Amino acid sequence: MSLPSIFFHISFVEPQAHYAEITMQIDGLREPFIDIKMPVWAPGSYLIREYAKNVERLQAYTGSEELIPHEKTSKNTWRIYSNNNDIRIRYSIYGFENSVRTNFIDSSHAFLSPVGTFMYVDGYLNNPVQVQIEIPDFWSKISTGLEKSTNLPNTYIAPNFDILFDSPIEIGNQDTWTFDIDGTLHECAMVGGGVYDKDKLTQDITTIVEEENRIWGCNPNAYYLFITHNYQSNNGGLEHFNSTVLATSRFGYNQETTYKSYLSLVAHEYFHLWNVKRLRPKALGPFDYEAENYTTGLWIMEGFTSYYDNLIIRRCSFSDEKEYLQMLALDFNTVYNRPGHEIQSAALASHDAWIKQYRPDENSHNSSISYYNKGAMLASAIDLKILAETHGQKRLDDVLKSAYQKFYLVENRGFEEHELMELVHQITHVDVSEIFHAAHTLEELDYNWYFNKVGYEIVNLNSGVQPLSMGIKTVNNDTRIIVKAVDRNSGAWKGGINVDDEILAANGYRMDPTGRTIDYILASSKEGDYVSLIISRDGLIKNLNIQLQYSEKKSFTIQRKETATSEERRLGNIWIALD
Template sequence: MFLASVSMAPMAWADVLYQVNITDPEHHLAQVSVSFPMTNERQLQVNLPVWRTGKYTVLPLADGIRNFVAKDEHGQPLTWQRTASGEWQVALEQPSQVTVTYQLYANELGQRVRDISNTHAYLDASGVMMYSPSFRDQPVQVALTVPENWKSYSGMAAGIKPHTFVADNYDVLIDSPIETGISQYRNFSADGKAFELVVWGEGNFDIEQMVKDLQKVTVKSQDIWQGYPFERYLFIVHATSGARGATEHINSTVIQLPRFSFRERKDYLRFISTASHEFIHTWNVKAYRPEGLVPYDFQQENMSDLLWMAEGSTSYFQNQLLLRAGVMSAKEFLEDIAKRIERNQHTPGREQQSVAETSLGEWVATSGDYASNHSINIYSEGYLVSMALDYQLLRDSKLKASYRDVHKLLYRDYAIPKGYNAQTIKTLLQQLTKRDYSDWWSKNVESPVSYDFNEMLEHAGLALSYGKDAKTKAFIGASVSGTSLKFTSVERNGPAWTAGIAAGDELVAINGLKVTADGFEKRIEDFKVGDKVSVTLFKDDTLQTYVVTLAETPAGKLAIKPLDKAARSQKALFEAWLGIDWPFDSDGNFKKAD
């Protein structure tokens, strides 16, 4: 009987206890201890993840760990060895509870894994709290020791004492970051659910406006899904001195923006659109996700060819929620699509990489000149593929089904612990339309694709336009850093590329005249389409001159306009697509409401 009870020890229902002591916030330090229940294993494996959810990149998280110590239930030291970048093996001679302690350095706010300062701490378990695979499914308790005037918040349930939280297991813990410190707090309800907003940092934001708009947007999620995967949801906002970005979690999100980037309309739209994006992730990724990510493997890459659906489709829906909620106007919504289309037209990588391939390559994806010339990304191109699929669904179903229905069914029928794959999606598409989407999938998902956006938009009574009096200007197909005068991007097969100029070359002069730090684009505007200009530069520290024949590009800003005579069927598709009335008057102008 004793042996039987010992053999069951790793499965016993006992909590894993975490204690995080903010010991030296000025220097970004904390002391962390993790107490594991009784185990009879001869080697207890302890891990710190090598990536965090929402960012599909291996990160050096374990570099923030120092002074690792393991002890048994009597406080006696245990021998251990480090067997991987995020793995420690603790040796046990007899069954025992095990406690590990370590110093944590937390100064990585922009990565959204850990940050400790004299006014707050942001703690994402992936960069803070070790786990053992043997106890990953066990309930956890977290206790914080923080400065006296701090308050602590998390999507996790609060414990009995202040600054404590509890979760069903490590997977909930790792997806429920903690924000503790000096902050502003608001709460509100929407559609019977409890919501909280915590803002750390000072800036030009209007917290009351945030609450008002978040309350409007959150309920519009039900235009896509039925039901909520949470009872309480926490928005964490960091008004920072430079860090920007956002990360979704199962019951919360964190959004980071520079502190003075909230007041202007375009800046506020960036914030509220990001909040919408991360909130949508509560369903798309957190409630259901591709089978390559179910369950998460925290110690290695989780491969999937459907990350474009996880991220790009979320981007596709984010502004639709704002539009339906009345937080974004139809004019602003269509302006955003026009920008995305224009960016796509200047991304030569669309001719080389499919969204399926870029999904598989996300773990090693880079940015910059090479990326835009030879790659696409899961966000922007995933958005456009989602839009193309939405249009196809609307047409094939005679407006009875849309891309929203695909995600509604994924939430209903493929929620975690299930996962979905490409065949799942094609099956759902066939169920909704009675058509086989294999060819469509091959051409649009598994192959590089360049869309005829005018042909696509025409179905909704829309067209791309540079204005009635559209003009052109000279185009060199390159951009230059304003400080170093180095070429930062050279568009593949553009004029500069064809002449032999490459990213990293250092610009000196055009037609023998020095170019100033802010004068490159203005200087190109001095020439006409077809002019040949001499570009002098340093390439590998050697002074060289290249002759570039300038091409033609539209001088204005791309916009989406209504067709002169949009048919009733085209307006009907528009309304089924976006869930709003046709927003244009008889003269093709936006109605006053917009």
């Protein structure tokens, strides 16, 4: 039985009002009815986003333009009642959300996230599909990772909907240029202006890609697209099968810190070309586009990638040793200064990404951690242990390369976490089971044991220096001091301070907008003293007594260990790319 022909046509009648018009043409599928569905989430961004909310004015027609009855049967499903083998479905998509994972359409350009644009026929995700784009006269370019048709203008081909949904489309007047890296054609599409230097960007991206090709052993693509949205102030990224969408500041390219952050983002999203897009947990493909796809392995997929992004920037000499160690120490500070690290493991953070990672609230720091930061910490421990116990002959690079070859190139399947742990031992003869165990429990590793093996140590600069604290974070809102966070088990937590309370006075002193009132009280008090606060909560005046405690905030730094042996220093030089 031949597969139906599915063809999309996209036009822009009212782009200034943020609309795209979609026609879905289905030929050769004769059924009493068909269900067409809109995905509810975007792979790589683990949150139910309800893309169907932006669908309007859906109608179905025969090829002779006769209306076909339909009804909506679920939040993202439309049932088309027809046994006609020639069906046209027309609908409008509203898009006005600036992010790397959602549609944005205005008079200047259109960014189409395919999961929020294209519907699929239930049961036919493996069907080939074509997309034709009608470009308005005031736009001139299309940038996408989809294969271009040789038969029809501005038409693109996907072998199935998985590839279509993983191929964002940029339409407008973007600045584009191409360059070859190790036989793979790369294209940059810059949207929204910017003060970038094309030659420098090309050179720096080339250096990053060459290092990542070296790690993984080969590049799976003949073509790769970088879409960068340049904003006044924004950042982020989302990986795709042979492309990525990045967000950064248009003014950041000539600012050293911001530019290095952009290069780190490039390194992170490009690393996903292998790690998650091809080497992946079993749960992450084939996808169910209608529901959460749960995995405990995001600490590997995102955490390992977060470990490597800054390490690659170091290996490429974009940062020095001190800068790299500061970036790695930031992961430790971020995790250990969240009381949530005593509540949530890296594996649980991965599993609960759908309800926590992308839905932060005022209590998130007390109840959760990020699998990005914690995963990077765990990855560093694996890398350092392998380096130490193989005397510098092996490292995490070798494991990932072997895993990519075994699970993707040879067996073409997702892996279970225990299989990756066993592969580490098989490739390196190093047992890292305690690290994988730590990812699934609240037990903390002695990270210094791993750093010491390569001549480094992690030091808490706040050790022995414990300032007093109420355990709150405040902001100055038009001279009003507003509580924005309360730390678990702090004096404020126990004493009943709430987020959004306005602090009016402390110990009889009216609050100073600069915070000097609190600073004075903390400096002149001792542990166990009480602070008498007058607060306003939803317009009601309340009196609270808050007991002062020593702050438990950490300030970690990673540095050379003075007593390191020559062998440890040699291994450290390998790790930090000084040899």
